Amino acid sequence: NQASLQRPEIKLESLKEDIKEFFKISGWEKKLQNAVYSELSVFPLPSHPAAPPEHLKEPLVYMRKAQGSWEKRILKSLNSMCTELSIPLARKRPVGEQKELLNKWNEMGTDEPDLSLFRPVYAPKDFLEVLINLRNPNYENGDSLSFRTHLGLIQVPLKVKDIPELKECFAELGLNTGQLGIDDSTQVPPELFENEHVRIGQKVLAEQDSAAAQQYVRQGSPTALRAELWALILNISSQPEDILYYEQLKTNVIQHDLLVDSLIYKDVKLTASNDDYYFVFEDYLYQVLLCFSRDTSVLSHFAYNSASPPKSYIRGKLGLEEYAVFYPPNGVIPFHGFSMYVAPLCFLYHEPYKLYQIFREMYVRFFFRLHSISSHPSGIVSLCLLFETLLQTYLPQLFYHLREIGAQPLRISFKWMVRAFSGYLATDQLLLLWDRILGYNSLEILAVLAAAVFAFRAVNLMEVTSLAAAEAVLADLSTLKVMPLLQIFLFATVT
Amino acid sequence: NQNYKGHGSSKGKEREQRALIRFKTTLSNTLTDVLRNRPGWVEVKDEGEWDFYWCDVSWLRENFDHTYMDEHVRISHFRNHYELTRKNYMVKNLKRFRKQLEREAGRLEAAKCDFFPKTFEMPCEYHLFVEEFRKNPGITWIMKPVARSQGKGIFLFRRLKDVMDWRKGTAGRRLASLEAQPARNTVNPSSSHDTRGSDDQKDDMPVENYVAQRYIENPYLIGGRKFDLRVYVLVMSYLPLRAWLYRDGFARFSNTRFTLNSIDDQYVHLTNVAVQKTSPDYHPKKGCKWMLQRFRQYLASRHGPEAVEALFRDMDNIFVRSLQSVHKVIISDKHCFELYGYDILIDEDLKPWLLEVNASPSLTASSQEDYELKTCLLEDTLHVVDMEGRLTGREKRVGGFDLMWNDGPVSREDGAPDTSGTGNSVTNTHLGCINNRKEQLRQLFCSLQVQKKASS
Numbered sequence A: 001n002q003a004s005l006q007r008p009e010i011k012l013e014s015l016k017e018d019i020k021e022f023f024k025i026s027g028w029e030k031k032l033q034n035a036v037y038s039e040l041s042v043f044p045l046p047s048h049p050a051a052p053p054e055h056l057k058e059p060l061v062y063m064r065k066a067q068g069s070w071e072k073r074i075l076k077s078l079n080s081m082c083t084e085l086s087i088p089l090a091r092k093r094p095v096g097e098q099k100e101l102l103n104k105w106n107e108m109g110t111d112e113p114d115l116s117l118f119r120p121v122y123a124p125k126d127f128l129e130v131l132i133n134l135r136n137p138n139y140e141n142g143d144s145l146s147f148r149t150h151l152g153l154i155q156v157p158l159k160v161k162d163i164p165e166l167k168e169c170f171a172e173l174g175l176n177t178g179q180l181g182i183d184d185s186t187q188v189p190p191e192l193f194e195n196e197h198v199r200i201g202q203k204v205l206a207e208q209d210s211a212a213a214q215q216y217v218r219q220g221s222p223t224a225l226r227a228e229l230w231a232l233i234l235n236i237s238s239q240p241e242d243i244l245y246y247e248q249l250k251t252n253v254i255q256h257d258l259l260v261d262s263l264i265y266k267d268v269k270l271t272a273s274n275d276d277y278y279f280v281f282e283d284y285l286y287q288v289l290l291c292f293s294r295d296t297s298v299l300s301h302f303a304y305n306s307a308s309p310p311k312s313y314i315r316g317k318l319g320l321e322e323y324a325v326f327y328p329p330n331g332v333i334p335f336h337g338f339s340m341y342v343a344p345l346c347f348l349y350h351e352p353y354k355l356y357q358i359f360r361e362m363y364v365r366f367f368f369r370l371h372s373i374s375s376h377p378s379g380i381v382s383l384c385l386l387f388e389t390l391l392q393t394y395l396p397q398l399f400y401h402l403r404e405i406g407a408q409p410l411r412i413s414f415k416w417m418v419r420a421f422s423g424y425l426a427t428d429q430l431l432l433l434w435d436r437i438l439g440y441n442s443l444e445i446l447a448v449l450a451a452a453v454f455a456f457r458a459v460n461l462m463e464v465t466s467l468a469a470a471e472a473v474l475a476d477l478s479t480l481k482v483m484p485l486l487q488i489f490l491f492a493t494v495t
Numbered sequence B: 001n002q003n004y005k006g007h008g009s010s011k012g013k014e015r016e017q018r019a020l021i022r023f024k025t026t027l028s029n030t031l032t033d034v035l036r037n038r039p040g041w042v043e044v045k046d047e048g049e050w051d052f053y054w055c056d057v058s059w060l061r062e063n064f065d066h067t068y069m070d071e072h073v074r075i076s077h078f079r080n081h082y083e084l085t086r087k088n089y090m091v092k093n094l095k096r097f098r099k100q101l102e103r104e105a106g107r108l109e110a111a112k113c114d115f116f117p118k119t120f121e122m123p124c125e126y127h128l129f130v131e132e133f134r135k136n137p138g139i140t141w142i143m144k145p146v147a148r149s150q151g152k153g154i155f156l157f158r159r160l161k162d163v164m165d166w167r168k169g170t171a172g173r174r175l176a177s178l179e180a181q182p183a184r185n186t187v188n189p190s191s192s193h194d195t196r197g198s199d200d201q202k203d204d205m206p207v208e209n210y211v212a213q214r215y216i217e218n219p220y221l222i223g224g225r226k227f228d229l230r231v232y233v234l235v236m237s238y239l240p241l242r243a244w245l246y247r248d249g250f251a252r253f254s255n256t257r258f259t260l261n262s263i264d265d266q267y268v269h270l271t272n273v274a275v276q277k278t279s280p281d282y283h284p285k286k287g288c289k290w291m292l293q294r295f296r297q298y299l300a301s302r303h304g305p306e307a308v309e310a311l312f313r314d315m316d317n318i319f320v321r322s323l324q325s326v327h328k329v330i331i332s333d334k335h336c337f338e339l340y341g342y343d344i345l346i347d348e349d350l351k352p353w354l355l356e357v358n359a360s361p362s363l364t365a366s367s368q369e370d371y372e373l374k375t376c377l378l379e380d381t382l383h384v385v386d387m388e389g390r391l392t393g394r395e396k397r398v399g400g401f402d403l404m405w406n407d408g409p410v411s412r413e414d415g416a417p418d419t420s421g422t423g424n425s426v427t428n429t430h431l432g433c434i435n436n437r438k439e440q441l442r443q444l445f446c447s448l449q450v451q452k453k454a455s456s
Helices: A015-026 A030-040 A052-056 A061-085 A093-104 A106-110 A124-132 A163-169 A195-205 A209-218 A228-232 A240-253 A257-269 A278-292 A295-305 A343-347 A350-363 A365-371 A379-396 A396-404 A409-418 A428-440 A444-456 A458-463 A467-473 A482-491 B030-035 B057-065 B087-105 B107-111 B125-134 B162-168 B170-179 B197-199 B292-303 B305-326 B367-383 B438-456
Strands: A088-091 A256-258 A311-313 A324-326 B020-025 B039-044 B053-054 B121-124 B142-147 B155-156 B208-212 B223-235 B241-255 B289-293 B338-346 B350-359 B403-408
Touching: A030 A209, A052 B350, A061 A124, A061 A257, A061 B121, A093 A106, A093 A240, A106 A278, A106 A343, A124 A379, A124 A409, A163 A379, A163 A444, A163 A482, A195 A209, A195 A228, A209 A428, A228 A350, A228 A379, A240 A278, A240 A350, A240 A467, A256 A257, A257 A278, A278 A343, A278 B197, A295 A350, A295 B155, A343 A350, A343 A379, A343 A428, A350 A365, A365 A379, A365 A409, A379 A396, A379 A444, A396 B208, A409 A444, A428 A482, A428 B292, A444 A458, A444 A482, A444 B241, A444 B338, A458 A467, B020 B030, B030 B039, B030 B367, B053 B125, B053 B241, B087 B107, B087 B305, B087 B350, B121 B125, B155 B162, B170 B197, B170 B289, B223 B292, B223 B305, B223 B367, B241 B292, B241 B367, B289 B292, B292 B305, B305 B338, B305 B350, B305 B403, B338 B438, B367 B403, B367 B438
Parallel strands: B020 B039, B020 B053
Antiparallel strands: A088 A256, A311 A324, B121 B208, B142 B155, B142 B208, B223 B241, B223 B338, B241 B289, B241 B403, B338 B350
């Protein structure tokens, strides 16, 4: 401000240099770099200036249309549940109820509201049916089958990587590079890789460099450093205003009851609470998800999400834009299994506001792509296609066999990918996998892992004769070691 | 070199190879499955002769003294195990051991025995208890019956009035009659206790002793819930002391969130699965357990590996010292072995506390995962007991069991003990670590076979 400019130390000639120097010393330069890096990671590359905003969301028209009709269906389902049960989408809580909820804030899991009448708005398998029916009207497949014919469920022509391209992309997972999840096992002396890797990790944290952290976690993050490293990559630092913002969201939850709250409760009770390991964190899940649905800052991610937030109108004002509200306030309708995106994070973060921020950032960077229809390489459609193509190209016998017995592989692996494997892998393995999602800023690794799992259990799968039997072979992934599977599939399989 | 001390009772003599091993058990759960599936083992019932008996403690009390056992026969309890497993005896033995340590090795060494919350036996130490109570106003105490399990009969209190009221009730009346008799520890100054004396003072009134113990008000919480750890220790002999530690175990969570506001809510404070099962919140599908590996990983991600290692070293200390405190008192019959279930509570400063030691840890499985854990635990127990005579007696690891104490500390390294910077050797324990028991057993038995062929 004016007063400080009058101070004798400030010299106009060197002002520019002095400010630069100040930034460096105070750490602000690093913070700015991290913030810029963060924006770059999230936003798509600059495009043609004349391109309309829809192109930023999704360039292909048929995908946009499909997403639009899917959204209409979801909203219809939500509205009809609302009408059936005569429950308003939102209502203000009476003061007594507000007080009660505030008292119970840290143990909402003990509440047992009657949720029997609520159904999840949709489950992953419903979404899969929509994806299976996706067609590009401009693409003529031709009726004759050839060796190019894609035998899987997804029938849209998106470009996906093959193994040579994946090897290049995931170069740090190669056989000659040390990995956590492989080279830190008990038989390997820590001097060979682990000790040095931990030392580097500590250095990265000391430097507070987002880009370096992202590069670093490609080889896995040490358990003790993971929470901080992920926060650095996601550029989350809990400032007082962040804590205040979270408290404000909490107040919103206390004051208003939303229909989606019941959906959230039901989802947590059905999934996370029944999980052998995540049941302990039940209360945290409510504290995060209830606030999440009221967070209007999440709306900004719809600029680059092919989905759009559902609009609802104040009673009697249908169609009048001035009376339109987004519902829920954050525009995200939870589906069956949604709470599993949050559960693994409870392992790492213990203050609710920190946990909240990390989850929100993970959602607007990654998770949203797993349940919206788009052509993005990390979008669920591309992941499904990548999975099927890898299987058909590199494990053709297995793929053909499963198809013949009515067990299309995607029907089994879809739920793994939609949930980013949460609840299917052991937590330590899941965290190693999510290290790589953050490290490579891509979800493609989920499709590669899904294919690697099939490759690993190929012998057993070749012997099954029904979909149910195939499901049984792949029912339990909790003993799998993720990194060796990925490494073998990408780098040690004869192609 | 003490690492090459044998641990089996063979002592160089060739163990007799039996064609069939006759076993008996009164329990009907995971244990019977394991026993029945063991190759070469047949079940005998009723009055048949047996080579191996997994008995319950009441049988032991009534029959051990007049049962003749051949040299090879094994039974699953030590005659006077209650020196370790009854809360009041354990406290006495520990206090005595601590005094001895202080005399011999000084304050610092004796302080290593401070893993047991301050406990007073009722009614004989009632006045000592009142003194301590008055010195610490406002803290919470817990009253526990010495010999009951599964959380029965336990309550919390903060006011002496609560104790008075309780004494007026049925439990108290029995105690009052006890008080009328001379305190046993003055009559019997020697360290051991005669079961007969304590269990049937008056034939028509089953007497129950209680202990009043300082309640740990700052337990470590996960997800806002209190939990305790169940760890398995296998003792093959007391003289000399030989004990094995199992790598797996679990953390048992209370179903409700921890708060000191409601000390009447036993569901909050007691983490026993048996108590939790009666809580209105309990959903059997939930199981409320974490395997120790998961617990260890969680702590490491919160506090870093060094803090976790320190905690687990402190727990090793609990196991060893508790056994040392009774090793001269428990009759070390070569036929006996015992699988103990240790209950450990961690406080928010990551200090472990010993809650109690169980001579008959529950072998009933509460879930599929639990079933697998207990099956493997029992299989490995039987491997260590080694009725088949396969082991050389020099093994430091059998399946999921690591030899923790062999008349002295057992170090991880072969040969000279490895000394870390602190000057303490790295003990051969791997609690909460990876348990690749199948692989290890395969390698072990393979090499044993090879050795046998070579020597024959």
